Amino acid sequence: MRNFLWGVATSAFQIEGNIENDFTDWENLGKFKNDNADPRYENGSNHWDLWETDFEYLKELNLNAYRFSIEWARIEPTRNEYSQPAIDRYHQMIDKLIEMNIEPIITLHHFTHPSWFHSLSPWTDASSIEIFTKFAKKMIKEFAPKIKFWITFNEPLVWALAAYGDAKFPPGQKDLYKVMDVTYNILYAHIRIYDMLKNFDEDIKVGIAKHFVIFKEARSWFLDKSLANRLHQFFNVMILDAFRTNTLEIYFPFLLDYVSYLPLDNKIDFWGINYYYRLHAKFKINYKNPMELFAKNPTTDMGWEIYPNGLKKIIKLVSKYDKEMIITENGIATDDEKLRIKFIKKHLKVVSKQIKRGKLLIGFFYWSLLDNYEWLEGKSKRFGLIHVDYENKFKRTFKPAAFIFADLIKKFKTNNNSKGKIKSKAI
Numbered sequence: 122m123r124n125f126l127w128g129v130a131t132s133a134f135q136i137e138g139n140i141e142n143d144f145t146d147w148e149n150l151g152k153f154k155n156d157n158a159d160p161r162y163e164n165g166s167n168h169w170d171l172w173e174t175d176f177e178y179l180k181e182l183n184l185n186a187y188r189f190s191i192e193w194a195r196i197e198p199t200r201n202e203y204s205q206p207a208i209d210r211y212h213q214m215i216d217k218l219i220e221m222n223i224e225p226i227i228t229l230h231h232f233t234h235p236s237w238f239h240s241l242s243p244w245t246d247a248s249s250i251e252i253f254t255k256f257a258k259k260m261i262k263e264f265a266p267k268i269k270f271w272i273t274f275n276e277p278l279v280w281a282l283a284a285y286g287d288a289k290f291p292p293g294q295k296d297l298y299k300v301m302d303v304t305y306n307i308l309y310a311h312i313r314i315y316d317m318l319k320n321f322d323e324d325i326k327v328g329i330a331k332h333f334v335i336f337k338e339a340r341s342w343f344l345d346k347s348l349a350n351r352l353h354q355f356f357n358v359m360i361l362d363a364f365r366t367n368t369l370e371i372y373f374p375f376l377l378d379y380v381s382y383l384p385l386d387n388k389i390d391f392w393g394i395n396y397y398y399r400l401h402a403k404f405k406i407n408y409k410n411p412m413e414l415f416a417k418n419p420t421t422d423m424g425w426e427i428y429p430n431g432l433k434k435i436i437k438l439v440s441k442y443d444k445e446m447i448i449t450e451n452g453i454a455t456d457d458e459k460l461r462i463k464f465i466k467k468h469l470k471v472v473s474k475q476i477k478r479g480k481l482l483i484g485f486f487y488w489s490l491l492d493n494y495e496w497l498e499g500k501s502k503r504f505g506l507i508h509v510d511y512e513n514k515f516k517r518t519f520k521p522a523a524f525i526f527a528d529l530i531k532k533f534k535t536n537n538n539s540k541g542k543i544k545s546k547a548i
């Protein structure tokens with residue numbers, strides 16, 4: 122039996138620094154200033170310079186896996202021109218992880234794009250499929266001999282909604298039908314990349330990291346219930362179902378009526394679960410703004426409700442699709458370490474019970490290793506197990522929760538050899 126994957130997750134742009142892409146372009150153009158957002162990239166967490174010492178921390182945390190992404194804009198800064206030094210650096214990183222006995226899990230697309238791709242109507246046009254697939258092909262040639270776990274896309278629907286639904290990410294448009302076209306094209310690219318990876322090596326495991334949210338009716342009124350159900354269907358279930366039915370389909374009264382054939386043929390080996398919070402849904406009799414979504418206490422610095430039981434519900438939902446599952450992200454932004462510790466313990470308790478229940482759950486990744494650039498909030502929200510002092514040469518310091526996390530994993534690994542359970546006393 123393979124060891125359970127215990128890891129932390131990061132994304133290239135959020136930590137590396139020294140990157141120019143569609144997000145830095147937007148920041149330079151002052152376009153994030155809408156909606157009170159004012160993120161400043163300011164070299165991320167300078168991981169590009171400090172990666173070697175950052176990787177040492179993985180061992181100190183008792184981890185056996187690491188999820189990271191590669192920055193397309195760094196590798197292909199100009200169309201069809203690849204940067205060999207950038208590719209070499211990623212090789213060095215991967216080699217180092219392997220040498221440390223840490224399973225590398227690579228994400229090919231985590232929200233960002235080279236500027237040149239961005240200027241070509243990113244993902245709304247079917248030509249995006251070809252362009253991204255070409256990049257992926259090159260990456261497969263480079264890294265597939267070394268990497269067993271591949272995540273093609275991180276949260277396709279979240280990106281599509283942020284970029285084309287509520288205009289928060291570049292290119293900042295508001296058109297729900299474009300959200301669907303973009304999701305369609307991304308999933309189409311997934312099919313192509315899945316086939317390429319499997320042709321290269323049948324044993325490679327390919328997944329998507331999908332965001333899940335618990336939607337609860339705000340009142341026990343049928344319209345709140347039906348709203349919560351619709352949101353659940355759209356946000357959580359639509360993509361899962363599409364892999365089984367070969368149809369990307371959603372009906373959301375007054376907002377969306379979309380159906381399109383998509384030959385996914387169940388081409389996925391594992392579902393990545395990114396889970397953070399619950400939302401309460403209230404129907405409003407208002408044509409322009411028919412819903413209100415809100416969180417209840419306790420909340421994190423992101424204003425997200427802490428609801429560990431939701432993780433159990435999501436695992437239950439996804440397990441029906443009968444694929445392996447990895448919790449590819451779960452974490453909290455807070456400056457209150459007691460709260461972070463509580464959050465981790467409660468979610469790991471759910472994980473521990475689920476591992477005992479079946480074989481489908483194969484890994485857990487805390488988001489994130491380091492404090493980093495959090496898309497719309499910039500550096501103000503701290504998800505890391507390791508504190509980054511942005512004012513002092515990006516100095517790293519372990520937070521108290523890091524020790525607890527490391528300790529729980531150690532206990533888990535020891536107990537797992539006998540019973541596979543985190544003792545409740547430890548939690």
Ligand code: BGC
Binds near residue numbers: 132276279488
């Ligand atoms: C994303 C991460 C992000 C995290 C916290 C996930 O949706 O994949 O990039 O930092 O949530 O917001």
